[in-house]
Amino acid sequence: MARYTQPRNKQQRRVGADLGLKTNTKSVERRLATPPGQHGRKGKRGKVSDYGTQLAAKQKAKMIYGVLERQFKKYYVVASKNPLATGEVMLSLLERRLDNTIYRLGFAPTRRAARQLVTHGNVLVNGKKLSIPSYRVSEGETITISATAAAIPYVKALLEAKDLSIPKWLERKASVGKVVRLPVREDLTEDINEQLIVEFYSR
Secondary structure, X not given: OOOOOOOHHHHHHHHOOOOOXXXXXXXXXXXXXXXXXXXXXXXOOOOOOHHHHHHHHHHHHHHHHOOOHHHHHHHHHHHHOOOOOHHHHXXXXXHOEHHHHHHHOOOOOOHHHHHHHHHOOOEEEOOEEOOOOOOEOOOOOEEEXXXXXXXXXXXXXXXXXXXXXXXXXXXXXXXXEEEOOOOOHHHOOOOOOHHHHHHHHOO
């Protein structure tokens, strides 16, 4: 299975924003203003073209959801066949990924950690073990983490936390979550410009 193996901080420094890829946000914030590279990018940058702006928006969304190019483009192709707004449908599809749903339910501190919970067989959907991070959850489905996962220190701390913010399209009680409706654009908190992504792929 192909996956991105390079430093996460380098990804965030490239776009100059905290993408939620690391749990130690303080160390991330200190270096966000410095582009990747031994000494950072020196000198003034030239004007970014429309293509460059669109590419940056696409790359940022890919980094946030931890999806590589081939799979990311498939989401666009599927969304483009929907009569609704392509960009919003695409984001809804990405939100419905099982690893993202685990992250949104507060079972894991990052999407990468959520993906690991899934691939290690610690997630059940409707009572059946599922180890496919890209599985697309549907309305009414229940998502449960195993007793083994619940005993992991960082998961246990999140289960006991009282200040977690769960999006309205999901609900959670202890180690069980439920998809109460499909996600819409307003449910997303990340700064993603889906229109630029659509423009990139429709060139």
